[in-house]
Amino acid sequence: MAGYGAMAGGAGMDYTVHEAWNDATNVYLIAILLSLGLLVYARRNKRKIMRIFTVPPTDPTPEPNFYDNLQKVRLRQQLDMYYIARKYEQQQGQSDSVQLTVE
Template identity: 75%
Template sequence: MGGHGSEPESIDYSVHEAWNEATNVYLLVILVSFGLLINKRKIMRIFTLPPTVGSTPEPNFYDSLQKVRLRQQLEMYSLARKFDQQQGQTDSVQLSME
């Protein structure tokens, strides 16, 4: 009977020890994750290529938006010129037919 009494204690102790080890591993993983999140820029700098001398590292959003708007305006101007030229040709054709 004395052997049966000590057996559950040893099982409880091994479960307790395994729980402590697992908890320590989880805490270590959480701490490492926080450290990586905080130092993300430093870590990303290691894995990224250095920017070339001539180019800017990151284009400005406002500049790219201005370029898109300018491109749209040029396309609309080009379409308007083509339309005006076509209208001029049809007018001259109509005039010559009369």
């Protein structure tokens, strides 16, 4: 019966259970204090912590596709040709009207 808090050899109380309980409560108290400290730190430094866990963008400016560039060039050429044709038509229309007014 010496290990259960009764008389140990008749000399006094056996405090091994009490010491274990005290050690366990000290460990739990330290764990609780550390978790509270981490919680307070996390609230104050939320941006720093979130910066650690966010993934940076892999490639901010991806290389443009060759076919996309080619389509843009063709579109630009078509627009230029349309602009030149409209300008030519306007000049032809003006010269016709000028000829009509001159005659």
